[in-house]
Amino acid sequence: MNDTPQLGIGIGWRPEIADTVEALSGVDWVEAVAENLCPGHLPDSLVRLRERGVTVVPHGVSLGLGGADRPDARRLADLAERAEALGSPLVTEHIAFVRAGGALTASPVLEAGHLLPVPRTRDALRVLCENIRIAQDSLPVPLAVENIAALICWPDEEMSEGQFLAELVERTGVRLLIDVANLHTNRVNRGEDPAKALDELPVEAIAYVHVAGGVERDGVWHDTHAHPVTAPVLDVLTELRARVAPPGVLLERDDDFPPAAELAGELTRIRETITAAATASPRPAASARSRAGDGVTEEREASDTDAARGRLALSEAALLSSLVAGTPVPEGFDPRRLRVQSRALAAKRAGVVAKVAPELPEILGKGFRPAFLAYAGHTPMRAGYRRDALDFAESLLIEGRPEDSAARRRLTLWWRERAAARPPRRATRLVRVARAALIGR
16 A cells, blocks of 8 residues: 555535635645536636645545445446546545445335445445445546444444454455544444454555544434534544554535634644644554454355345345335334434435525425425435425425415426426326335335
8 A cells, every 4th residue: 555645634625615725724635525526617616726736536425335236337437537537646435325226126226315334244245345346447546435424233243343344455455534533423323442443444554534523412423524523533533643644634524614714723633633643652553453254265255246235235225215215124223223314314315405406495494494304204315316306396386385375386486497397286196105105115
């Protein structure tokens, strides 16, 4: 991993804070959400940063490398195109699944709209390794994959997070993007020790590090990226720096953006944490790193991958259906935690729909959020957030809502301009009910 680029201290580039990011001093590099970029029409801010010599890394969120299906060729091509357009030294994605169902389960495809954890099992590892190899072969630059935050635990897991990541690196040579905020999240929500995970994973494979804020509610840590970075998260960063000097460290912020001075202050605290940890006594190298090896050969792994895909497809579809379509909780899961995760997914959908279709909160006022959460409780997302906004508006019109006639006329006009020549009628409602019943089977 000696060719890993030295990035320095960076910040997540978002359109809402583009001017702020450009003006911040001491920013060595930025990371941009890949799916929000059009290679032929890059934002002027990113173009200016590139002209100043600031490295830009595209960060993907929709590949679903931990899903049962092989990575979509079009999504991989899009990610490769963005890396080339930005002249990036690497690209990053997540160890997560974001959709389930489809051909492997002979059921409708369900979209999570968020990153969900893969089970730390042999089946999931086989599938993830093959998916990562496919991605590596399709990308023009090295790939690094990120550990995610989790609200839920899979039953009957066979490895710890550190062991899972160590074997993943050993089998694929992939680099790691370690999110220390996610390690802290998993300490609160899953009782996992970040220091143990850092001892077990190959820190020499780290490409860079994420630092982000969150908030704890009722004993559950929510990785919001909308709150200040907390001391416990910086403590995990200290633990990591005691083991290795990461090539890059990046501050993530996705919502409720604070003034520039607060962002600069958080970057300063990150620098100070790294500097202080570097001067402390280093942790001994984990040369006797714990492995979860059970004698599985590469040949046996390859021969069993297709069967593993089938088993993983069924388990991920059952979990996602429970979370977004209200089907029964799969055996072994904590129903209370699944309710928390389900509410979090619905809240995330509401927030993103409000951004991609800002007219809806304007038309519906205070009624937007409760109406959307009620809709999301029984209607899975089927084709991205813009389609979700249209389906939500359609469902309200079918029900004769909103009650205010002027608001209903505005919503009808909004829907007509984007979806069809006529507002939905009773026949459309019956089709929707039938489709929902099929999904719920």
